[in-house]
Amino acid sequence: MEFVYEMNGLRIVDLSKPIDPATETRRCKLNRFNTGGLIPDWHTNMDLMSHLGTHVECPYHHFENGPSVLEVPLTQFMGRAIYVKFPKSDERVKPNSYVTPELLDAYVAPKMKPHDIVIIDSDWQIPPFTPKSNTKEDTRMFINADTANWFLAHEAKGVGFGDGVSVESSNEDVKPFHDILLAKNILFIEVLKHLDLLKKDAFFMSYSPLPILGLDSSPVHAYAIEGLAEFS
Numbered sequence: 671m672e673f674v675y676e677m678n679g680l681r682i683v684d685l686s687k688p689i690d691p692a693t694e695t696r697r698c699k700l701n702r703f704n705t706g707g708l709i710p711d712w713h714t715n716m717d718l719m720s721h722l723g724t725h726v727e728c729p730y731h732h733f734e735n736g737p738s739v740l741e742v743p744l745t746q747f748m749g750r751a752i753y754v755k756f757p758k759s760d761e762r763v764k765p766n767s768y769v770t771p772e773l774l775d776a777y778v779a780p781k782m783k784p785h786d787i788v789i790i791d792s793d794w795q796i797p798p799f800t801p802k803s804n805t806k807e808d809t810r811m812f813i814n815a816d817t818a819n820w821f822l823a824h825e826a827k828g829v830g831f832g833d834g835v836s837v838e839s840s841n842e843d844v845k846p847f848h849d850i851l852l853a854k855n856i857l858f859i860e861v862l863k864h865l866d867l868l869k870k871d872a873f874f875m876s877y878s879p880l881p882i883l884g885l886d887s888s889p890v891h892a893y894a895i896e897g898l899a900e901f902s
Contacts, residue, residue: 673864681896685875686724687863689889695800696722720887726828726877727858731886732848737855739879739888746857749827750901751787751875751894753868754778755834756811758793765794765809769835771820784825787875791832791865798831798861803838810836815846822850828877830859830892859892868894874901 675682691698697719705711721727726747729736754777756763762773769790778788794809796802811834821829829851831837837844837860851858859877874895879888895901 674867679897681869683864683867683873683894683896685862685864685877685892685894686890687861689723694722698722718889720885720889721860722889724859724861724863724877724892725887725889726879727852727860727887728879728885729852729855730884732852736852738883739885740881740883742855742857744878746827746855747878747890748876749785749787749874750783750872751789751830752778752781752872753789753832753865754781754791754871755832755865756790756792763792763794763811766812768812768814769817771816774817774820774824779824781871782824782826785827787828787830787859788821788826789830789832789859789862789865790835792834795833797833798836799838803836808836810834810839812836812839812843813847814843815850818847818850821856822854826851826856828857828859830862832862832865859890862892868896870894870896870902872902874898 671688673684689698691700697717699717701715703713705713728739728742730738756773756777782788792811794811796808796810802808813835877890877892879885879890
């Protein structure tokens, strides 16, 4: 399976987690059937949860009166993105430490422009939302209200997460992070993959959801395009 493509001088990196219904732990069932007739006409009924694979979370995920995926402007699901990985060589980047405003000032602020999508990551990694989550093996960094307030003050459009940052650590941290950012239509992109294949730390990114009214979140096919001058 390919994750990197070349097209017209641009480099496209697939940042999505492949979904295989045979092995997926979250709800994912496909029923393929032929409608019959003289012409083969195959259709597929999909029984999916909204937080499947790489997915975008919208305000309706957290607020009863928040906009669903179809009510958020389409431009909110694309734009200039930056990728920042906090290195363990920095003594402030410890196992199960927080992504603090100090770290964000040091690593994110120099690269970030207002309305950027920011993907944060660290060297302390495990795959998210697995049996390893919140065990002794889970050394990922944490986010909290301070992290959220920094992104709000710096006008982030969305926040994405690599395997080095936990978004399921504790209710005390995760709830205010959601409260603060989703209230302002600052979206979350979770379970991003293949970030190590990126060659640029600034690029165009898209993660558009299924256009279904009433979805709180949606699986997406997230990808980066490197080489577009206006997004570099």
